[in-house]
Amino acid sequence: MDPIKQFDGLGKRFFADWVKRNPILGSSLGYHEEYDELMPDGSMDRELDDHKFFAAWIADFQKFDPRKLRPDQAVDRELMLSTLRLWLFERSTVRLWER
Numbered sequence: 001m002d003p004i005k006q007f008d009g010l011g012k013r014f015f016a017d018w019v020k021r022n023p024i025l026g027s028s029l030g031y032h033e034e035y036d037e038l039m040p041d042g043s044m045d046r047e048l049d050d051h052k053f054f055a056a057w058i059a060d061f062q063k064f065d066p067r068k069l070r071p072d073q074a075v076d077r078e079l080m081l082s083t084l085r086l087w088l089f090e091r092s093t094v095r096l097w098e099r
Helices: 003-021 023-028 044-062 071-094
Strands: none
Touching (some): 003 023
């Protein structure tokens, strides 16, 4: 399959998964039917699962060679990697959720 189409699909899957994990975000983005009545899972298990979630998505985005993507996709790839690494760092090293 074409890496450009695969990358677009990856971005869509990440967005869908992230909004499902964060129903408040889904509501704030206008997906009221799906998310208005849901609350996020604030458990310790969920927090630790988020660490795995971010690490898995980092690995998925790293699989793409930016030279085989369109320029805008190469930028999106770097943005996603930086964002996911930041979120993982905040949760696994800074650990504000413990305070």
